[in-house]
Amino acid sequence: MQTIKVELERNSYEVRVGAGILPRAGAWLRDLGYSGKAVIITDTTVKGLYADVLSGGLARAGFSGGILEIPPGEGLKTLEIAGGLYERLTDAYVERTTPVIALGGGVIGDIAGFVAATYLRGVPLVQVPTTLLAQVDSSVGGKTAVDHGLLKNMIGAFYQPRLVIADVDTLKTLPADELSNGMAEVVKHAAILDAGLFHYLEKNIAEIMARDAGVLEEIVARNVRIKAGVVAQDERETGLRAVLNFGHTVGHAVEAVSGFTLKHGQAVAIGMAAEAEISRRVGKLNDDAVSRLKNLLVEAGLPVSVLDIDIEAVVSAMRHDKKVTAGHVRFVLLDAIGEAYVTDAVSPSLVREVLSGHG
Ligand code: ADP
Ligand code: ZN
Numbered sequence: 001m002q003t004i005k006v007e008l009e010r011n012s013y014e015v016r017v018g019a020g021i022l023p024r025a026g027a028w029l030r031d032l033g034y035s036g037k038a039v040i041i042t043d044t045t046v047k048g049l050y051a052d053v054l055s056g057g058l059a060r061a062g063f064s065g066g067i068l069e070i071p072p073g074e075g076l077k078t079l080e081i082a083g084g085l086y087e088r089l090t091d092a093y094v095e096r097t098t099p100v101i102a103l104g105g106g107v108i109g110d111i112a113g114f115v116a117a118t119y120l121r122g123v124p125l126v127q128v129p130t131t132l133l134a135q136v137d138s139s140v141g142g143k144t145a146v147d148h149g150l151l152k153n154m155i156g157a158f159y160q161p162r163l164v165i166a167d168v169d170t171l172k173t174l175p176a177d178e179l180s181n182g183m184a185e186v187v188k189h190a191a192i193l194d195a196g197l198f199h200y201l202e203k204n205i206a207e208i209m210a211r212d213a214g215v216l217e218e219i220v221a222r223n224v225r226i227k228a229g230v231v232a233q234d235e236r237e238t239g240l241r242a243v244l245n246f247g248h249t250v251g252h253a254v255e256a257v258s259g260f261t262l263k264h265g266q267a268v269a270i271g272m273a274a275e276a277e278i279s280r281r282v283g284k285l286n287d288d289a290v291s292r293l294k295n296l297l298v299e300a301g302l303p304v305s306v307l308d309i310d311i312e313a314v315v316s317a318m319r320h321d322k323k324v325t326a327g328h329v330r331f332v333l334l335d336a337i338g339e340a341y342v343t344d345a346v347s348p349s350l351v352r353e354v355l356s357g358h359g
Contacts, residue, residue, distance in 0.1 A: 002221040006140060006228040008160060008235055015140055015164040015228065017221040019213040022053050022167040025101070025128065026061030032162060034099050034124065037065040039092060041085065041112035042103040043072040046130055049173055054103055054128065066092050070111070074260070077111050077147045079155065085115045099124040099162070105131035105178070106138040110153070113144030117159030127164040131174060132182025132216075133265060135166040136189070136223035141231045150256075158236055166224070168216040179209065180301035181265030184247070186219060187296055188272060189226045192246045195338030197222050202292070205299045243340045246332040247272030250351065253317035257309060269302035277354045278346055279333040289337050311355045315348050 001018030016028070029038060038058050042051055047069050055067060068088050070081055094100070100123050102112035109127055116125035129139040145156025171179065190198035200219070201208070207215040227244070234241040251271025255262055262270075276293050279285035294304045318329050328344035335341060 002217065004221060004224045004228050006160075007232045011160045011162075013160060013162055013164065015166060015224045017135070017166045017168065017217055017224060019169045019217055020167065021165060022050060022128070022170065023057040025054055025126070025165050026057035026059070026063055028163060028165070029058070029063065029099055029126065030061045034097065035062060037092070037094065037098045038063040038101060039065045039089065039094055039098060040067045040101045040103050041070070041108060041115065042067060043070055043105075043108055045072045046104040046108070050103060050130060050170055054101070065098070068092075070108075072107075074107055077107050077145075079146055079148070082111055082115050082118075082146055085111070086119055089115070089119055094119065094123060096120050096123060099126050101126045101128055102139075102161075103128045103130065104134070105129065106134045109134050109139050110143075110145050110156075113159055113161070114146050114156055117144050117157040122159065125159060125161040127161045129164065129166055130170040132171055132179055132220070133185060134182075135168070135171075135220045136182060137185040137227060139164050139166070140224055140227045142235070152256075164224075166220055168213055168220055171216055172211050176209075176301065177263065179211070181263045183208070183300035184265030184268040184272070184297070184302055186223055187293070187300060187302075188244070188246050188268065189223050191272065191276075191293060191334060191337055192243045192332065192340035193226050193230075193338060194222070195336070197226070198292075198296070198337050202296055205296065209299075209301070242330065242342050243332050245330070246334070246340055247275055249318055249321065249329060249331050250274045250314070250355070252321055253314045254306060254309065256317045257313045258306075262303075262306075266303050269297045269300075269304060270306050273297065273304035274351070274354050275331060276334060278331065278350060279335075281350060281354065282333065282346070285334045285336065289334070292337065305357065306355070309355070311352055314355060315351055318351070 004015045100116040102109045127139040129135045142160040145153035148154040247268040251268035255267035276290045331346045
């Protein structure tokens with residue numbers, strides 16, 4: 001097991017990464033000073049796979065409490081579903097000191113995190129991410145949110161968990177496209193900040209896709225360290241954290257224009273390939289680095305281009321992203337693998353050229 005501390009001004013917490021650590025959650029919650037009740041929020045799929053192991057460990061550590069279940073799927077991250085959860089927390093007599101455990105992927109982490117942040121003005125939150133995406137990205141950093149209509153993550157709060165438990169054994173049951181989805185953020189972290197990790201990924205991509213527990217523990221831990229380092233320096237996303245948006249300026253727009261038929265990771269992979277190409281055309285990134293990035297994405301089961309997308313709609317969607325400030329669309333570009341910089345000097349015509357695949 002590897003432990004990574006997320007150092008914040010207040011409320012620092014640990015991320016524990018390992019194989020087969022889920023049953024230890026109960027004892028760890030007790031060590032943190034909790035007792036009595038603990039409530040698990042999960043989705044139907046994950047409940048069937050992992051809720052028993054988790055609640056068994058909780059029971060052995062003396063906890064009682066229920067499992068609140070919502071249907072799986074991105075479309076259900078709504079205020080209405082959150083409202084139902086508040087009611088069930090009330091029915092379960094959840095108090096200010098009762099930990100809420102988010103067991104599942106990013107959707108569960110977001111909505112259970114949002115509910116924990118707001119119920120009784122905040123109850124303790126423990127993240128138990130079970131997708132690669134959630135383990136390497138969304139469970140660390142304290143962002144919680146629900147969607148509003150078609151607008152993703154519009155209503156939310158920064159709310160840090162007390163503990164994150166990432167059991168890489170849970171990734172064994174993850175559908176292949178979900179593993180690929182998480183790999184997009186893994187490749188992103190390496191591309192912006194860690195050339196050594198990028199090299200490690202190139203060497204071990206087959207082991208990763210075969211879900212070798214040792215390799216998965218290593219990549220999850222290294223990614224959490226990268227994300228934790230960025231979050232510690234910029235808890236509320238004012239500056240440095242912007243580099244985490246590599247691939248996301250184009251990616252979010254492509255995702256929205258696809259009507260969310262593309263998964264986040266697929267859209268971000270397309271976005272990274274486009275933004276790497278933009279980096280090359282502005283004279284920063286060399287050809288070899290662009291090819292290495294695209295190859296790695298392809299080996300991770302991700303797309304690197306889109307056919308049949310309305311390019312004008314993508315350019316227009318970029319201007320409506322919530323990260324746009326004072327009308328400037330901000331891009332994260334690469335100088336080299338492992339070195340990123342932020343700029344708003346990318347012309348819409350260059351984006352058009354790159355997306356259309358010529359120019
Ligand atoms: P993401 O982390 O990509 O946002 P979601 O929360 O949307 O993930 O979960 C994606 C799907 O994968 C959901 O249907 C969820 O029930 C399922 N899922 C989550 N974790 C696992 C797992 N460890 N094994 C199998 N399916 C899982
Ligand atoms: Zn992302």
